[in-house]
Amino acid sequence: MLSVAVAQLVLLLLRPDGVAAEQSSEERIEIWEPAYHDLSCTVADTFVGKPDSMNGYWTKDGEEINQTQVTIQKKIDQYHLQKRFYINGSSLGNYSCVFMNGTKNITRSFLIYALSMKNKTDKPIVSYIGTSAVLTCNIKPMPLTWEWYKVNRTEKGMINVTDSPPRYKTQMSGSESRLTIENLVEEDTDTYVCMAVYPIGPVQGEVTLRVLSFMEPLKPFLVVLVEVVLLVFLILLCECQGRRKGSTAVPENGTHIDQTENLRKEEPSGTEETTAKRRKV
Incomplete structure (x- = not known):
């Protein structure tokens, strides 16, 4: 009626x-x-x-x-x-x-x-490979039923909860619907559409899921660590090169000092030769 x-x-x-x-x-x-x-x-x-x-x-x-x-x-x-x-x-x-x-x-x-979804958010749900994720949509009043879709580029495919092995589970509680995805893989990263079906037509909401590896959160720290190690290496390299230059440097009067010392060492031998000649005479 x-x-x-x-x-x-x-x-x-x-x-x-x-x-x-x-x-x-x-x-x-x-x-x-x-x-x-x-x-x-x-x-x-x-x-x-x-x-x-x-x-x-x-x-x-x-x-x-x-x-x-x-x-x-x-x-x-x-x-x-x-x-x-x-x-x-x-x-x-x-x-x-x-x-x-x-x-x-x-x-x-x-x-x-x-009617439209009023609890939309632009923030994605983040989870990790091998774990599970729960996507939630809610709307009032309670719809006749709910449907879930996965957006693959420009196409939208309905999620089949009877797939084997079962990775998808849907649960409807009043005006709320939940989609659980188990054993996540990187390919599960996508946009998911929840469809609340009303007599006047379907009302659509979207939830974005992002699946990461456990190494993903460590990547920024690893990048910083590599930069620090590289910086320390360059500093040590510069210091070593500076020390080598200092040890091989020759003073401006170094040659004169060496020649003077050589002359001093040679003077006694010259005197001895002169004395020997005089004795022979």
Whole structure:
């Protein structure tokens, strides 16, 4: 049995003294099943100059809906425009009531849209090879059923929980659904889609899974360690080269000192030769 929802958009309310008290421009209506919706708008006569009647009609997504234009008679200092619409998955959109006030129209809108996931997150779930991961989606009210898909590039494949050996398990608890993936491999890294099925159509949510090896968290530390070792090696190499240069360096007067010492060593032998010659004579 289809339900009937009543949505009323008050364009202008009057206080007892006749002064405008409130003006609303848009009402948002979230639905999850096909239903009849009574949309109604009310505008006060002081807002348009107090004519006895005025024309009005309805639009959807900016285009006039056929056979909705009517003449609105003033009742109790107000003009009231109401229409019942059947809303399903293909008729969602922006519905507007339009009051024709001479050359100026008064328009207000009802935005009717399908239920959506409100707990979406951009942060991926991180797990490691050989372990398990649990992906969770939840939405209210409780859907008819849940379906899980794995996005492979541009394609979306439904997850088969009957695969052998069983790696996938699904669990539904009220408005929450869980997908458990066991014995993770690197190829499990992907985007997973949870689909909540409602009478008006499916509502989609996404969860990203990233599978890492146990060495992955150590990679930044290993890079830093290699950089430190390389830096220490270069420092030690520079110090060794500096020491070698210092040990082989020759002072500017080193040659003169060596020659002087040689002359001193040679002087006694020269004197001895002279003395020997004199004795022979």
